[in-house]
Amino acid sequence: MADKHLDAKGLNCPLPILKAKKALKDMQPGQILSIEATDPGSAKDFESFCAQTGNKMAKASENGDVFYYEIEKQ
Amino acid sequence: MSDQKKMAIIATKGTLDWAYPPLILATTAAALDYDVSIFWTFYGLQVVKKQRDLKISPLGNPAMPMPVPMPVLVQAIPGMEAMATVMMKDKMKKKGVASIDDLMELAIEAEIKMIACQMTVDLFDFKHEELLDELEYAGAAKFFEEAGEADITLYI
Numbered sequence: 721m722a723d724k725h726l727d728a729k730g731l732n733c734p735l736p737i738l739k740a741k742k743a744l745k746d747m748q749p750g751q752i753l754s755i756e757a758t759d760p761g762s763a764k765d766f767e768s769f770c771a772q773t774g775n776k777m778a779k780a781s782e783n784g785d786v787f788y789y790e791i792e793k794q
Numbered sequence: 795m796s797d798q799k800k801m802a803i804i805a806t807k808g809t810l811d812w813a814y815p816p817l818i819l820a821t822t823a824a825a826l827d828y829d830v831s832i833f834w835t836f837y838g839l840q841v842v843k844k845q846r847d848l849k850i851s852p853l854g855n856p857a858m859p860m861p862v863p864m865p866v867l868v869q870a871i872p873g874m875e876a877m878a879t880v881m882m883k884d885k886m887k888k889k890g891v892a893s894i895d896d897l898m899e900l901a902i903e904a905e906i907k908m909i910a911c912q913m914t915v916d917l918f919d920f921k922h923e924e925l926l927d928e929l930e931y932a933g934a935a936k937f938f939e940e941a942g943e944a945d946i947t948l949y950i
Contacts, residue, residue, distance in 0.1 A: 732890040734822040737899055741825035759890070772826045 721748060722754035722790060726780060729758045730784065737769055740791065744775065747793045755789045759777050762787055799828045802936065802944040808837030810848040810879060810894065811858075816950050817841075817897040823946070824904035832901075834910035839918065841894065842869060842910060842926045844940040849879045857876070902928050909936055 726743050728736035736757045743753050755766070763780065766789050771779045779790035801823045805816035816838070816868075820830045821881045834842050841848065852858050858878070866872070886893070902908075912931040915922070922931070941947045 730890045732892070734818050734825070735890070735892050737825050738821055769826065 721752075723751040724753050725751060728762070729756050732759050732760055733758070737765055740766070740769065740771075742754055744773070744791065744793050750792050751793050753792045753793065755791065757787045760787070762786045762789075764786065766791070799826075799946075800940075800944040801830045801946040801948070802937065802941040803830070803832045803948045803950060804835045805832050805834050805838035805841065807950065808840030808848065810850040810882060812950070813841045813894045814897075815847050815902055815930070816948075817894065819948065819950075820906050821900050821904060822899055824901070824906055828946075829907075830904075831907035831909060831944075832858055833909045833911065833937045833940065835914050837915055839910060839920060839925065840858075841898070842908065842929060843920075843924055843936050844926060845924070846894065850882045851875045852878045857933075872903045907940070 724743055724747060726736075726739055728739055731739070736755065736759055740753065740755055747753060757766075758773070759765075763782075767777060769775070772793060774794050776792040776794055777789065778792045779788070781788045801820070803816050803820060816832055820832055823830045823852070830883070840846060850858070852860060852864070852874060853866070863933045895929075908926065909932050910925060910929040912933055914920075915925070915931065922929075
């Protein structure tokens with residue numbers, strides 16, 4: 721169960737990343753941020769975001785046009 | 795030396811389409827924990843005006859997709875630039891692309907350092923009151939202070 725949810729559906733680059741960064745700011749290490757996005761570029765982007773910010777991509781899946789991610793704050 | 799990553803951008807262009815790259819890259823870099831500065835110079839100053847009125851022009855821009863093929867002379871008709879601007883803004887909204895106003899707000903919130911070229915401010919007779927309050931004013935030497943320590947430097 722995620723601690724916080726971000727609905728980034730309909731938003732395009734770089735908004736999903738910027739909103740995720742903002743959401744993570746108020747969270748504690750170990751907490752999970754779940755994200756829904758429709759930007760197909762977001763898959764690689766969130767991967768890169770995690771690699772560079774030290775957060776952990778706990779889950780990434782795709783259901784039709786919607787991408788779902790769970791990022792664990794480190 | 796801190797291990798904080800740094801990026802320095804020179805933003806020189808003032809049309810709606812060219813206002814995007816510096817702001818997209820700067821806000822994303824800030825989200826990736828970069829310390830970012832943007833040096834706004836020449837037409838880039840149009841983007842940091844309080845009342846910005848950015849336009850896009852099909853003229854001299856053969857790569858711009860048009861709804862119907864349009865000869866260059868038609869593109870020069872008065873009103874075409876306004877029409878292209880409205881069309882582009884409309885398209886961006888539909889595709890969930892942030893507006894320049896939104897991106898600028900996010901950039902300021904992310905504490906991106908904004909430096910305006912004082913020489914160009916003088917050249918174009920701009921007043922500091924017309925430009926964003928967050929700007930500091932400096933010259934080329936200040937840019938080198940930023941870029942000299944930067945991991946990434948972009949000229950846009």
